[in-house]
Amino acid sequence: MTSAPVNEQGPRRAILGQLPRMYRADGSPIRVLLVDDERALTNLVRMALRYEGWEIDTAHDAAEAVAMYRANPPDLLVLDIMLPDMDGFGVLAEIRASGPYTPILFLTARDSVVDRVTGLTAGGDDYMTKPFSLEELVARLRGLLRRSAYLTPSDDETLRVGDLFLDATSREVKRGDDTVALTSTEFELLRYLMRNQGKAVTRQEILRRVWEYEFGGKSSIVDLYVSYLRKKIDAGREPLLHTVRGVGYMLRSPR
Template identity: 55%
Template sequence: MDDDPPIADLVATVARYEGWDAVTAYSGEDALARAAEFRPDIVVLDLMLPDLDGFGVLDRLRHSGTMVPVVFLTARDGVADRVAGLTRGGDDYLVKPFAVEELMARLRTVLRRSAGPGFQRSVLRVADLTMDEDTREVRSGDRPLSLTPTEFEVLRYLMRKSPTVLTKAQILDHVWEYGFGGRSNVVELVVSRLRRKMDEAGGEPLIHTVRGFGYVIRQQAAE
């Protein structure tokens, strides 16, 4: 819930890439209405909303008995605002400008903390390759893989979409978002490094090239 539509839409888009359902609101009253209708598991809330600020939205959520976790995402970086956000019932406070990766990590942490010991970790699996999205640990069989942030994101996208074949353009748009248009060679380089690291770990070849189209990660069918 943000008064800046591009930021709200960006957060919602990233959340959907993460596999979550997401709705947006651009005012305090709209935020309350959407929360009542959508019943979210977590709320990202700006302080500077028209008609009712973020503190007012939080107060009304809590007054109604809703204990949904709330993470503030705002340009107001004063200590007093941070303290107020946390003491009035917020669960975390992130200041703009921000990295979407950090925001998503904080959201997962808050959800895990609020859900208690029964929370299920988000683990992706393809054959003997596993990826824990919360701890960012990747293993080929019982051997850990040391990946750069970009390698991790490319592999995560391939694993999430498996067994769908992804074009280089799709991978560029998802991982790099913008500014790399037409530079498909950067995808080839990252995929090559991933294959080498997986080979060094002794795992079976899982990333396959579909000529003229792109890449897919899947277990090769038995002959």
């Protein structure tokens, strides 16, 4: 596998002193399970995440990862796809079938569109490819925590666009009578679009408001998530989610 390049100052500036530390709702440290068979990489990432004040457990194969997850479910899971005994998609399937919801970020050298689609549609919340920046990894994990249900402050916001309904307290989404299952990232993307119904929003606006990170102009991640969201809310129905050519996206009621 390809190890991550390290910018010694960039990650330290982001991790130390610029951003407030994040904790679980009860004030205890965030717990991360890091799964990768490359020990040099897990040591590097563990060191970076410890600057955040988080507790890090590591597993180097699928069996160890599933056993550790079931024994003590973490708040975040960072998961490689290429593991020696079973691929990361299999690990994801076992975890999603048997455990509580945990935000999952794939961190892998496999960068094909098929792999990204498989990982995200199977229930992954984000996807990063190697080589990678530690600063960006930390930013994405912090974003996942902000979007995850247990850290999101409860409110009584309900939103409707046509027959699409979103309840922020229960985090329930329905299209007509059908419940729509969304990952935390898809939920926040939909909530942002529904709050701005009838308004064209740019990809950069979506990145700033949903991911809370610029990603160095990598707006293709927005297109990827919009395509997944469109399949879940518009499949077989009159479309609500529209592409505004040259601008971005808009959610609007049928005319």
